[in-house]
Amino acid sequence: MARASREQAMGDQIDPAEVYFEITVIGASARVVAIDAVTGIEVTVIGPARAARTYLERLALAKLARALRLPRK
DSSP: OOOOOHHHHHTTOOOGGGEEEEEEEETTEEEEEEEETTTOOEEEEEEETTSOHHHHHHHHHHHHHHHHHSOOO
């Protein structure tokens, strides 16, 4: 079963409703995983555990947007 590409599904925009976030606090750090529901591409960022959840999610979303723009092999 072939997956739809992000361009086929939505163009260049990422709908945050189509991104899964997993936040794990490890000591003073928070590990945030963002997974694109359309393509299955996943990125991870690490930030301070005291940072606002929305900040960490925006950071992960920005990294995911960049990862989706990179050419695939």
